[in-house]
Amino acid sequence: MSNTNKLSILTKGFLKENAVFVMLLGMCPALGTTTSAVNGMGMGLATMFVLVMSNIVVSLIKNLIPDKVRIPSYIVIIATFVTIVDLSMHAYIPSLYKALGLFIPLIVVNCVVLGRAEAFASKNNVLDSILDGLGMGLGFTLALVILGGVREILGSGSIFGIDLHIFPGDGMLVFVLAPGAFIALGYIIAITNKINKKFQKA
């Protein structure tokens, strides 16, 4: 496979096939954990770790797994890495662990991870699977940071915890609460569609 192909495996997850904005996968953590840019980033990186590791293992043992039990096998592989993330994060970054809460064990049922294992890692070699996991993971992280950033700026007038002094007093609280997540994501998806359409024409 040529180098341009490798590059496209890595970069397709950023915008063209972005898991959250274009394919609408992994919506629960995308909406639930993005009350601030930092939380979004933490969730994104945790998911990326699971994605890359499970892609590696799945592509290594793809020929050993009988076709009929492949989905349960993938789920066990993914759940193993999720448990590793869960325990390490609990031990080393307790504040983030507390903020993300239930959504860490729920990486298991994130459709992005299982989707990549089934659609990509089970058909490709290890190197390509790593690139795919990295690309998709970075795209997912990017999406969560953007959504978290927008919500943090509008909701509390700060970004990554730094006060921007754009609002007199507090920001628009609704963007930190549940409804703001849906509304902000709706507008971001509309903008992404617009950008992707422009790229396709050019």
Next chain:
Amino acid sequence: MAQYFLIFISAIFVNNIVLAKFLGICPFLGVSKKTSTAIGMTGAVTFVMTIATIVTWLLQKYVLVKYDLVFLQTVTFILVIASLVQMVEIILKKVSPSLYAALGIFLPLITTNCAVLGVALLSAGNADFGLLQSTMFAIANAIGFGLAIIIFSGLREHLEFADVPEGMKGAPVALIVAGILALAFMGFAGLA
């Protein structure tokens, strides 16, 4: 009695699983284009969520905690749910073909419904919940899920005829409608 009532009100309205806790967003957006499919999905979720919560609660208390294996919680729960979904599918096919025909296509989708695993984890993690409370909690959350998805599907059926700007068609406008629906549910916040 008051305690059970509170569990119900809290799970259905105040902390609605979809609109306040962000669990089960995938089916919420995916199978809400028509009210009839939304009702089918609600039936399947109620069924699996209740059984899964009972089974995982028992496993948590009598196996995982007893033998100090709580670190295996995620792996155990997801396997229980995945095999349960499969088992429910097989049993339904034999026992009640009509119910199977109604719920059939929704059942496999439930394995990756984070609401089921979420509710199982929440009730296993809550020290105050006995078996009865956990079961009530699961049923209440399933009703909450159903309420949200059925209201939303009704709104989306009307959205089909609305004059939406070109770029907002499809997912964006659906999400914004969901946002407004979540805003309406925030009105219940004072109840509990």
